[in-house]
Amino acid sequence: MRPAACGITPEGWPCIGLLAFAALIFAILHCWPLALAFLVLCWFSMHFFRDPERVVPQAAGLAVSPADGRVIRIEQRPDPFSGETLTCISIFMNVFNVHVNRAPVDCVVEGIRYWPGRYLNAAWDKASTDNERCAYQLRDADGGQWYMVQIAGLIARRIVCRVDAGDSLARGERYGMIRFGSRVDLYLPHSYLPAVNVGEQVFAGQSVVACAR
Secondary structure, eight states: OOOOOSEEOGGGHHHHHHHHHHHHHHHHTTOHHHHHHHHHHHHHHHHHTEEOOOOOOOOTTEEEOSSSEEEEEEEEEEOTTTOOEEEEEEEEEOTTSOOEEEOSSSEEEEEEEEEOOBOOOTTSTTHHHHBOEEEEEEEETTSOEEEEEEEEOSSOOOEEEOOOTTOEEOTTOEEEEESSSEEEEEEEOTTEEEOOOTTOEEOTTTSEEEEEO
């Protein structure tokens, strides 16, 4: 598995470096409005690609949020691998949230599927079937099947996957990110119940979103 750095996620450095270089060039040319504009964009990129450490709950029978953001729906929905109807928690990330995604439980990645698609608003229902997305099938230590889906949004243009099938993930461990506004859906096994409500703000790797029955 390709590990992430702390502080700034690795995918952010090319964008940050290019914007900083542009700001420097315009400053040398004494084109201050453009230099300031690129400096602001550089600051925004550093803010967007931040990757803070999180305190991961260690108690048994808990699942943590795979993403920062707001819970926009909790509903029954067919999972993306077997089609079985499971409880799905959808978390919407705006451009100001941390976009690094984390594993909800200790697990093994059993499968990964990618679908190219459109870039509708990630909060819409159609985004779960029409947008670009990457789905992960996970098996926890008790044999429970979990599914996570990274869904690109209106602004997002790249889903980053850092894991491969067969990799093991610890609860709260980073597995990827989505660049700019987007959404993550988490499908719970039947042995777990949601521990959050619609409208609640959650933090990846830290907020408990489900508990064992």
